[in-house]
Amino acid sequence: MRGEYNGLKALILKENPSAYYIHCFAHQLQLALVAVAQKHPKIETFFTTVHRLVNIVGGSAKWSDLIRENQRLKILESLSVGEISSGRGLNQEITLQRPGDTRWGSHYSCLINLIAMFSTIVDVIEMIATDTTSTETRGDACISLELMLRFEFAFNLYLMKKILGISNELSRTLQTKDQDIVNAMKLVQICKTQLQTMRDDGWDSFLGVICSFGETHMINVPDMDDMFVTVGCSRRETVTNLHHFRVEMFYAVIDMQLQELNDHFSEVNSDLLIYVACLSPSNSFADFDKIKLIRLCQYYPVDFDAANILELDDQLDTIILDMRTSEDFEELQGISNLAQKLIVKNKHEVYPLAYKLVTLTLVLPVATAIVERAFSAMTYVKNRLRNRIGDQWLNDSLIAYIEKDVFDKIENDVIMEHYQSMRIRREQL
Known part of the structure; x- marks a missing residue:
């Protein structure tokens, strides 16, 4: 997969040089x-x-x-x-x-x-x-x-x-x-x-x-x-x-x-993440930076030519003022929520270039430690004794295993009541 000439990454980049990961x-x-x-x-x-x-x-x-x-x-x-010296928490x-x-x-x-x-x-x-x-x-x-x-x-x-x-x-x-x-x-x-x-x-x-x-x-x-x-x-x-x-x-x-x-930690990957963060709608777009977003467009020359970038330069000022003064965009937390709200309010047709920039950031694959831990957890759930476990059962088991903190807060009575209501039982738990 990591081959410089015939690896999966190299083959994808031959088809699309802007396919960042x-x-x-x-x-x-x-x-x-x-x-x-x-x-x-x-x-x-x-x-x-x-x-x-x-x-x-x-x-x-x-x-x-x-x-x-x-x-x-x-x-x-x-x-x-x-x-x-001695003291609380020392030695x-x-x-x-x-x-x-x-x-x-x-x-x-x-x-x-x-x-x-x-x-x-x-x-x-x-x-x-x-x-x-x-x-x-x-x-x-x-x-x-x-x-x-x-x-x-x-x-x-x-x-x-x-x-x-x-x-x-x-x-x-x-x-x-x-x-x-x-x-x-x-x-x-x-x-x-x-x-x-x-x-x-x-x-x-x-x-x-x-x-x-x-x-x-x-x-x-x-x-x-x-x-x-x-x-x-x-x-x-x-x-x-x-x-x-x-x-x-x-x-x-x-x-x-x-x-x-x-x-x-290449310069391209670091810049991409920093530029993507400028689109976050949290705290009324507190991280918004137009200069960095224009630089982000330059990483996608097929989608943004010189004329598009000049037009987007003016469009970003308008859309950020529009969203900061609108109550519909006040409680947004993630870029995915921003994209959904733009479609619901038909803003994607009013600001097509800005919406295209948002969608490009959403399709940018970014793996995190949470993803790595999910794959590690799979080795514990789907082990040698349960190697024929079905997909639905595997998904449910992984969620319960990975989100332990959430499930620990659920009372046993609630779990038993839900289990009892799934179908008629001969005996009550």
Whole structure:
């Protein structure tokens, strides 16, 4: 489907170059983050080590309880010496959360907890490595402990924590049901700007944090002027530690992340969404912007030629004044409601170009996180035991599963009364 020359998208664009499609932005952000973890070998190795750590300490109730107890004792010790303060909502119990493959926000939470519990996890991993009863995990524990106490692991830990932290607010915004398009696009630009600022001016402060973390947890901080030698590489290819960590890791990972964001959040898609939002009738067309709507027309040259655009320029001023002063358009919330009201009031014949612009925005396919979750929910409803479920039953079951919040508000008595009234029953519920 994604083939550049013969894929479905390419074939459709050959027939109509203006057939735009906006894929789920939440999914695109996930793909941009996953791409860095898969394309950069050091980052891929880092996440493999993190997954191994989670499996070691989280695979046994014994070790999970030991982590919680050790963390509790360390918090009490820090409180007694005044290193941390107590208060409502502070020092809550945390665990090393298992990251999910489809939610990269969980990776961010995992890295945050790993930093907060680093010394505790090191102590527990040491116990597992020396525990004679843990024959199946001692080898993994020894390898993980050696990797954890390297400067490169701490460097990658803070680097990915920082990158995922910059994109965390954007990730949460894109996954909400009531998605503000303009705000989401603004967060995309903010995310790119923060990454660029971090690349240009953030190296010194970032390295200072890593060195402080290394001193706290007795991790050997290498001299940046010494030569860095990678296992398996020729000695002739060695570079200094400064070049490796600054250029090959810090700059390379950030540049790769910026490139992935630019590829997945293209300027055309971002502009289309922002321009479409200008047609929203909410709050008396508060987001109306004629200049942006004229630019939207330029994306559809077959439907709007130069003469049409000049005519629409004048028509938009008239129609927006007409709708703002009419009571019939006061309570409208969506563009689809606007299109229906234009037909009911015969405004589509009075303002044909404006109505054509509205219809073009309605046929613009925009996938959201809600659509992605609906397909994910289908795997739970239509499983192996119910693989012959009918369409109507499947639709009803999916609605009940997806809209749990709505159905939780319905009283059981109402459900039983409706069920009883569907047909005559032998017994009353």
